[in-house]
Every structure is written in structure tokens, then in C-alpha cells.
Amino acid sequence: MGRYEAERTTLSHRLAGGIDQALAKTPFTRPKLPRLKRHATRPMWGFIFSVGFLLVSIVDPYSGTMASASTMQVYDYEGGSPEQTYGYASTQKISYSRGGFNIVTGDDAAAMFVEAAGAPESGTAKAYALELLMSMKYGDDQYSCLVKLWERESNWRHTARNKSSGAYGIPQSLPATKMATEGPDYLTNPETQIRWGVKYIKGRYGSPCGALAHSDKLGWY
Structure with a gap:
């Protein structure tokens, strides 16, 4: 079981192989993308998370605020109808x-x-x-x-x-x-x-x- 798991191809490799077979009889070839190591993607995920948090704050700036006296509405007992x-x-x-x-x-x-x-x-x-x-x-x-x-x-x-x-x-x-x-x-x-x-x-x-x-x-x- 351990050896099989070690030699098993990844999903990305299987997809790439399928694309290469589909393009074999055509003049087109699959573009070769640079292979990124796992640690190289961490800044990208950090950027995506930061942008998502910023968008949430812009759409609903009060979504994360706690109840406080400055944000509460106070009834106007003198001017109320x-x-x-x-x-x-x-x-x-x-x-x-x-x-x-x-x-x-x-x-x-x-x-x-x-x-x-x-x-x-x-x-x-x-x-x-x-x-x-x-x-x-x-x-x-x-x-x-x-x-x-x-x-x-x-x-x-x-x-x-x-x-x-x-x-x-x-x-x-x-x-x-x-x-x-x-x-x-x-x-x-x-x-x-x-x-x-x-x-x-x-x-x-x-x-x-x-x-x-x-x-x-x-x-x-």
C-alpha cells in the first residue's frame, strides 16, 4: 500500500497527460508552466485572503463591530412622535x-x-x-x-x-x-x-x- 501511494501520479499530472494526448494529432501544444514549490504559493494565498477581508470590510464596514454606546441608536424622548x-x-x-x-x-x-x-x-x-x-x-x-x-x-x-x-x-x-x-x-x-x-x-x-x-x-x- 505504501509503495503504491508513493508511485501514484497526481491529478495535475494525469490532466496534463490527457491534454497532451488530445493535442497530439493537432498543430497545438500545451504551454509549459513553471512548476511552483508549495512554499512559493503561500504569498499568493496571503494576498487572496487580505483582498477578501478588505472587500468584506468595504461592503459591510460594521459587520465585525461589537455593540457600543457610540453605535447604538438612542430614542429621542423629547422629539419622538x-x-x-x-x-x-x-x-x-x-x-x-x-x-x-x-x-x-x-x-x-x-x-x-x-x-x-x-x-x-x-x-x-x-x-x-x-x-x-x-x-x-x-x-x-x-x-x-x-x-x-x-x-x-x-x-x-x-x-x-x-x-x-x-x-x-x-x-x-x-x-x-x-x-x-x-x-x-x-x-x-x-x-x-x-x-x-x-x-x-x-x-x-x-x-x-x-x-x-x-x-x-x-x-x-
Whole structure:
């Protein structure tokens, strides 16, 4: 077996022999090409690979990029049209009840009761969130919804990470790099995370109670 393999002609030699036989009765002859050694073809294969990679980059320059804050689209919560939101802010009816708020959301009249969150301790993440909401003309009802929503999502821990999805931080941003639009310290600063989360909620659902209603209905927001 070993000797047969050693003496067996290659495919290129067999093809060349067949061409020579076909041209034997004609005035034409097969051109003799220089025989290249295996190591001599390596630069050629390297050139082909380099050109192919360059062409892929030209056709789709972002095909190999990872998700980053600079390449992500950020929703314009101030300039967005109503069609881009879930519209929960306009369909909700909120009434005060003893110890909390009765909230009815949407055409399906989904109702829920949200406990009043109460005044947060000064200097905490919740205190910062309340101040931010008040500056955006939201009331105690929306703050209570936000407290309940983020207690469910992260228990207000700025280092909370979802093991299955990778969502991160108090608002559970997915991916975490989205929050970089509010500051480079988005992994360690709860205030940066809260600013991003509240703006996201306003742009997507109109209000924290709208986001909470969506979360109650579908399990995510």
C-alpha cells in the first residue's frame, strides 16, 4: 500500500497527460508552466485572503463591530412622535386610594393598585429619582410606580446583573452600554443609571406607571 501511494501520479499530472494526448494529432501544444514549490504559493494565498477581508470590510464596514454606546441608536424622548410610544400615559386613569394609587391602563381596563412609596431617605438613589421625576413634572403616583418597578427589576441595586440576559443596573439596561449616553460611569454610578432609565421610560411608555403596567402585563418593560 505504501509503495503504491508513493508511485501514484497526481491529478495535475494525469490532466496534463490527457491534454497532451488530445493535442497530439493537432498543430497545438500545451504551454509549459513553471512548476511552483508549495512554499512559493503561500504569498499568493496571503494576498487572496487580505483582498477578501478588505472587500468584506468595504461592503459591510460594521459587520465585525461589537455593540457600543457610540453605535447604538438612542430614542429621542423629547422629539419622538406619539406613534413611537406605547401611549400608556394618555390612556391611564390614576386615582388616590388609602395607602396608594388605583391605576387603570389602556383599552382593556387593566387595573392595579400601587402602594404609596413615601418619602425616601436623603442621599439615596430613590431620593435622587424622586428629585428627577419632580423636575420632569411627575407626581407622587409616578414615583410610587417607579419604586415598585425597579424593586422588581433590581431591588434598586446599581450592580444588579441578570445572569440569563446580561441586563444591568437599577433599570436593568440591556445591554449596559446603553446607559453610557448619560455618563462614562454608568457601571458604578446609580444616578447615571437613574437618569438613563427615567428618560427611557418617558420615551417608551410616557410615564413610570405606563412602564409598570407593561411590565405587569408582559413581564418586561
